[in-house]
Amino acid sequence: MKIKDTVNKHYPKAKTGEEITNSYLSLLEKEYKSDLKKMLFATSVCSDDVNVSTDFRKVLSRPFTMGGLGGLPFSGFTGMVAFSHHIPDGGDAFIFYGPHIGITDDGELGRMRRIGQARLTNSCGALMLALERFQKSDEEPTYVPQNVYYDQQQIHLEHSLMPFKHEILHANNPKKAITDFTYVAIDKQIKQLVKMSIKEFSCERIFLLGGVIINTSEEFNDYVDVRNFDVINTKDSNNIESVSILETEAFKNL
Numbered sequence: 001m002k003i004k005d006t007v008n009k010h011y012p013k014a015k016t017g018e019e020i021t022n023s024y025l026s027l028l029e030k031e032y033k034s035d036l037k038k039m040l041f042a043t044s045v046c047s048d049d050v051n052v053s054t055d056f057r058k059v060l061s062r063p064f065t066m067g068g069l070g071g072l073p074f075s076g077f078t079g080m081v082a083f084s085h086h087i088p089d090g091g092d093a094f095i096f097y098g099p100h101i102g103i104t105d106d107g108e109l110g111r112m113r114r115i116g117q118a119r120l121t122n123s124c125g126a127l128m129l130a131l132e133r134f135q136k137s138d139e140e141p142t143y144v145p146q147n148v149y150y151d152q153q154q155i156h157l158e159h160s161l162m163p164f165k166h167e168i169l170h171a172n173n174p175k176k177a178i179t180d181f182t183y184v185a186i187d188k189q190i191k192q193l194v195k196m197s198i199k200e201f202s203c204e205r206i207f208l209l210g211g212v213i214i215n216t217s218e219e220f221n222d223y224v225d226v227r228n229f230d231v232i233n234t235k236d237s238n239n240i241e242s243v244s245i246l247e248t249e250a251f252k253n254l
């Protein structure tokens with residue numbers, strides 16, 4: 001079976017990262033008349049090196065990196081405000097976000113064959129670890145104090161997914177389910193951060209593109225299952241309520 005068919009069996013609408021990149025950049029340029037040279041690009045995807053090939057970094061330069069383990073926007077409110085202050089004059093903001101999941105050549109989700117390796121490993125490793133902990137414990141995981149300091153992102157990721165634990169564990173495919181619920185968490189957090197910092201954006205438009213990245217073996221393209229595309233007008237405050245930020249000079253100069 002071709003890898004496209006294998007991916008589409010699980011994600012019928014998924015397209016290659018290249019197709020998604022080309023179609024959305026063309027949409028932004030032609031439909032929205034956005035000047036890509038003045039666009040500031042940000043990502044909230046997992047730290048995993050495997051994700052570099054699937055996003056827009058090949059075309060758009062200078063990504064502002066918001067994501068950490070699992071793809072949650074760990075740079076938070078401060079990061080979003082800093083991003084909002086860095087957009088070139090007359091430009092737009094564009095944020096690409098989402099979790100990732102590996103797929104083997106045989107169609108198994110949650111694992112993949114990485115570049116230069118013969119063996120299979122977990123992808124997303126952080127989400128598969130969270131799932132394993134959920135499966136082992138009926139209660140909220142307890143953490144060794146030193147890990148709270150040295151493993152903050154993983155712990156925060158697991159906490160963010162706790163509300164979905166029951167549904168994840170009882171899903172037909174818990175690996176797919178934990179990835180889908182991570183998408184829900186990232187989408188919610190990104191939109192909340194945009195809402196909180198909306199008045200900080202000097203540009204008029206923020207483009208949000210969210211989806212699940214599907215990592216395949218080295219010889220194949222990676223895929224993206226797009227879940228959301230939003231255009232937010234920063235000057236129209238009807239839909240988005242701004243939250244006032246700390247009135248300090250340092251914060252304003254991020």
Ligand SMILES: [Zn+2]
Nearest residue numbers: 046048124125
């Ligand atoms: Zn990951």
